[in-house]
Amino acid sequence: MANYKKRIQQAFNMKASSYDEYSVAQREVGRRMIERLDLLKFKPLNILDLGSGTGYLAELLLDKFPESNVTCLDLAENMLLKCREKTPNLNLIISDIENMPFRPASFDLIISSFTLHWCEEIEKIFYDVRKSLKGDGIFMFTTVGPNTLRELQEAYTYIDIEQHVNSFTDMHMYGDSLLKCGFDDPVMDVEEIIVEYSSFKGVLNSLKKTGANTVIGQEPSYISKKSYIELSNVYPKNNDNDKFPVTYEMIYGMSWNRVKKNIDNTGVIPIKKI
Numbered sequence: 001m002a003n004y005k006k007r008i009q010q011a012f013n014m015k016a017s018s019y020d021e022y023s024v025a026q027r028e029v030g031r032r033m034i035e036r037l038d039l040l041k042f043k044p045l046n047i048l049d050l051g052s053g054t055g056y057l058a059e060l061l062l063d064k065f066p067e068s069n070v071t072c073l074d075l076a077e078n079m080l081l082k083c084r085e086k087t088p089n090l091n092l093i094i095s096d097i098e099n100m101p102f103r104p105a106s107f108d109l110i111i112s113s114f115t116l117h118w119c120e121e122i123e124k125i126f127y128d129v130r131k132s133l134k135g136d137g138i139f140m141f142t143t144v145g146p147n148t149l150r151e152l153q154e155a156y157t158y159i160d161i162e163q164h165v166n167s168f169t170d171m172h173m174y175g176d177s178l179l180k181c182g183f184d185d186p187v188m189d190v191e192e193i194i195v196e197y198s199s200f201k202g203v204l205n206s207l208k209k210t211g212a213n214t215v216i217g218q219e220p221s222y223i224s225k226k227s228y229i230e231l232s233n234v235y236p237k238n239n240d241n242d243k244f245p246v247t248y249e250m251i252y253g254m255s256w257n258r259v260k261k262n263i264d265n266t267g268v269i270p271i272k273k274i
Helices: 003-014 016-022 024-037 056-064 077-085 124-131 149-155 171-180 200-208 225-234
Strands: 046-050 069-074 091-094 109-114 132-146 186-196 244-259
Touching: 003 069, 003 077, 016 077, 024 109, 024 132, 024 244, 046 056, 046 124, 056 069, 056 109, 077 091, 077 171, 091 244, 109 124, 124 132, 124 171, 132 171, 132 225, 149 225, 171 186, 171 244, 186 200, 200 225, 200 244
Parallel strands: 046 069, 046 109, 069 091, 109 132
Antiparallel strands: 132 244, 186 244
């Protein structure tokens, strides 16, 4: 396992106990994903939740599809233990999303939220997802786009030139990757979700307490008291209520593993050339 993956695994293992309390945006996006499933009018029997965390989305899926078998995959064992505490009837698998251990055509629906931005080999993931889907199965995901945490990125520019926030990929790359990997009719869109906090400490806790403060490619760093005060002073606040906003640019993607129908030409009468 790559070093950065070990750091991500460690970060989420350490924050499993505080994740549910601080994952405001994650829960809201989970609810919105379930609302989008309402439009599809189908009842999947086997569902896979990739990067399930503590299982909030899996709980919503079981509420919506009580007859389904839901499998949760996550890199962090402690996150999955929280899943088991809350919902004992989930199938739990500790694994890296970039090395999925499933047989072909195993699932009717594969869903993932707030996970893909931690991954490097997106096309490999999409290929494996398509392989793991049954014919006409659906892949639905959310991830974060480039404007995510823009307020924090702006504040840090007043402090130094180092990278303190991960770089995030835009929507078009994900759509192109779906097509390259054989998915049909990808549907992509973007919306912004803004969560506001009464203090700068609340902003940092929303990242630190969910394990989301890991910067890929960098060693862990700590904010000095001086930098903390400076960041708090320059952080762009909402002028209407003096609160500290945190923006999430949410990318929504959905596509199908369409069954390719073979055309039988045995009964076709050839047209005579004129």
